[in-house]
C-alpha cells in the first residue's frame with residue numbers, strides 16, 4: 001500500500017533554543033524566509049504523502065495557526081492590492097490536509113510517535129523530524145519510500161558521521177549492504193560513546209515505519225535521558241521485521257541547535273541571489289574591521 005501519512009513530532013520543549021523557545025515553537029523559527037516546519041511539510045508532500053499528522057504540545061499553537069486560514073490578514077492584503085502575498089497566504093493554508101494530535105507530556109520522541117497511533121491505523125507511515133532540513137531535488141522521504149516499496153519493511157535515513165559526532169545520534173549496526181547505500185539493520189544504540197558505537201552510520205530524522213512499532217512503543221520503558229526513545233523500539237523491531245537503512249542523497253541542515261540553525265540560514269542566504277550580498281557585505285565589513 002502507498003505511504004500516505006507523514007507524522008511530524010513537534011511537541012519537544014526545544015531546550016537548546018531557550019530562552020527563545022520559552023514562548024516560540026522552535027519549528028516556527030525562520031530558515032531564510034519560511035519557518036523550519038514548512039520545509040519538512042513540503043518534502044513530505046513532494047514525496048507523495050497526502051496526510052500530515054502533527055504531534056504537538058501546549059506551546060505549539062503557532063504551528064496550527066501557520067497552516068490555517070487567516071481571514072483578517074487575507075482580507076487586509078486583498079483590500080490593499082497585495083495580491084501576490086494574498087495568494088501566498090492562501091497557498092500555505094491549502095497546502096495539505098493537516099491533522100493535529102496532542103502529546104500531553106513531552107515523554108520522548110518514541111512516545112510522540114505513539115500519540116499518532118489512532119490516526120495511522122494499521123498502515124506503514126512516514127515520520128519526519130523537522131529539525132533536520134533536507135534540501136534535494138529528489139526528496140529524502142521519497143528515497144525511503146522507494147526502498148520500502150522495493151524491499152518491504154521499515155526504512156531509516158542514515159548519514160556517515162565523523163567519530164567526534166557519533167555520541168550525538170542513534171547509531172546502527174549493519175548486517176550487510178544489499179545495494180550501494182542500502183543496509184540491512186540488525187541493531188542500534190542511542191547516543192553511544194564513540195568507542196562502543198557499532199558503526200559510523202547515524203540515524204537522521206526521516207523514517208518509514210511499520211505499524212508494529214506502536215505495539216513495541218506501548219511496552220517501551222524510558223531510555224537515554226529518561227525519555228521513551230524511538231531508537232529503542234526500532235532496535236526491537238529489527239529483530240522481528242526487516243529494517244533497512246538508506247544513506248540518503250542530498251544536503252542536511254541541522255536546525256535543532258542554535259549554531260546549526262544560524263549556519264543553515266547563512267548558507268541558504270548565500271545561495272539566494274537577493275540575499276547573497278547582504279551576507280557578504282556583513283562578512284567583508286567585519287573582516288575589514290579586524291585588519
Ligand code: UTP
Pocket residue numbers: 009010011012013014015016017026055103105106107108109111112129130131256
Ligand atoms: P529533540 O531531541 O530535538 O528534542 O526531539 P526537542 O525538545 O525538540 O529539543 P531539545 O533537545 O530540548 O533542544 C526530536 C524531535 O522529537 C520531538 C521534537 O519536537 C523534535 O521534533 N519530540 C521530542 C516530541 O514531539 N516529543 C517529545 O517528548 C520529545
